[in-house]
Amino acid sequence: MANINDVAKLAGVSKSSVSRVINGNFEHMSDNTKNKILRAMKELEYSPNTLAQSLKKKTTKTIGIILSDISNPFWSEVLKGVQKECMRMGYGLMVSSSGEKEQIEKENILTLRNKQVDGLIINTTGKNTDLFNSLINEKYPFVFLDRSTDISNIDTVIVNNILGAKMSTQYLIDQGHRNIGILLYPLENKSPRIDRLEGYKEALKINGIQINHDLIKICEDQNGSGVEATKEMLALPTRPTAIFSTNTILNLEVIMGVKKAGLKLPEDVSLIGYDDYPWVPLLDPPLTTVSQPAFEMGVKSTALLIKKMKQKKQIKPKIIQLEPELMIRSSCLPPLK
Numbered sequence: 001m002a003n004i005n006d007v008a009k010l011a012g013v014s015k016s017s018v019s020r021v022i023n024g025n026f027e028h029m030s031d032n033t034k035n036k037i038l039r040a041m042k043e044l045e046y047s048p049n050t051l052a053q054s055l056k057k058k059t060t061k062t063i064g065i066i067l068s069d070i071s072n073p074f075w076s077e078v079l080k081g082v083q084k085e086c087m088r089m090g091y092g093l094m095v096s097s098s099g100e101k102e103q104i105e106k107e108n109i110l111t112l113r114n115k116q117v118d119g120l121i122i123n124t125t126g127k128n129t130d131l132f133n134s135l136i137n138e139k140y141p142f143v144f145l146d147r148s149t150d151i152s153n154i155d156t157v158i159v160n161n162i163l164g165a166k167m168s169t170q171y172l173i174d175q176g177h178r179n180i181g182i183l184l185y186p187l188e189n190k191s192p193r194i195d196r197l198e199g200y201k202e203a204l205k206i207n208g209i210q211i212n213h214d215l216i217k218i219c220e221d222q223n224g225s226g227v228e229a230t231k232e233m234l235a236l237p238t239r240p241t242a243i244f245s246t247n248t249i250l251n252l253e254v255i256m257g258v259k260k261a262g263l264k265l266p267e268d269v270s271l272i273g274y275d276d277y278p279w280v281p282l283l284d285p286p287l288t289t290v291s292q293p294a295f296e297m298g299v300k301s302t303a304l305l306i307k308k309m310k311q312k313k314q315i316k317p318k319i320i321q322l323e324p325e326l327m328i329r330s331s332c333l334p335p336l337k
Helices: 004-009 015-022 031-043 050-057 074-089 100-114 129-137 161-174 192-208 225-234 247-260 294-310
Strands: 063-067 092-095 119-122 143-144 158-159 178-183 217-219 242-243 270-276 288-291 319-322 326-327
Touching: 004 015, 004 031, 015 031, 015 063, 063 074, 063 294, 074 092, 074 294, 092 100, 100 129, 119 129, 119 294, 129 326, 143 294, 158 161, 158 192, 158 294, 161 178, 161 192, 161 242, 161 288, 161 326, 178 247, 217 225, 225 242, 225 247, 242 247, 247 270, 270 294, 288 319, 294 319
Parallel strands: 063 092, 063 119, 119 143, 143 158, 158 319, 178 217, 178 242, 242 270, 270 288
Antiparallel strands: 288 326
């Protein structure tokens, strides 16, 4: 079996350079040198003894990620970004899901810590404040992803959801809509949902449109609730001429609800959704949506965590806020006169 000396000899570099690549320390190293070492490792089929390294350095070169709802297709794009950055930096990845349950989130955190992952990316339920404060006191590295909490001193990667909702609602207003409905899942400590409702309300206020609470539907966090909420909204005496859906699953359920109400998109009611995927333009009609930089969220949260893990001293937590984009397609028209 090849060893580190064989790799260094074939690549024409020092043993310490090979060691730096193995440990994911590419700072002050040229891409040419790094690629020579990686090619030599591949040619020699060299695999470092990660167990021995872990025992020596008390690290596992593995990070964990805890998602709130792994069934949401949004997270597959995020995970692609996380995986790419992990591979680039020489880290393994362990994935778990809380299913939006506070206790399961807590158990996942404790389990991954017991498996000695070097740090955590957490899409939090918005609860477990005592546990997070405990992790901070222990100086255990973790990063919040997509959701923030009232705890201010945590590194976080989020999207500007107020802006996403505001520009969606404004787009509908600019088309002439005044009765605009919004569908959300329960807000309870979920910052993206709270922010999307806030952005919706801000756009209405800016345009002098009174908020109609009958047009704000909080759906149960279960399959089919969006269909029923849409039908109820469309049965109002003054039904909405446009709907803003704030979640991938809700997007599809609103479309189904409109059909079950005997109406058509966008002739009878316009629709803007949240999140964008390759199949969204294939819907009938192609859906106007707010696109979130999911892949970039994964890359940046992983890079932020790894940087945090390598810090020798505590520094001020960093908040990275990414910008959404409105993808305009054919699901919106001016309201019927």
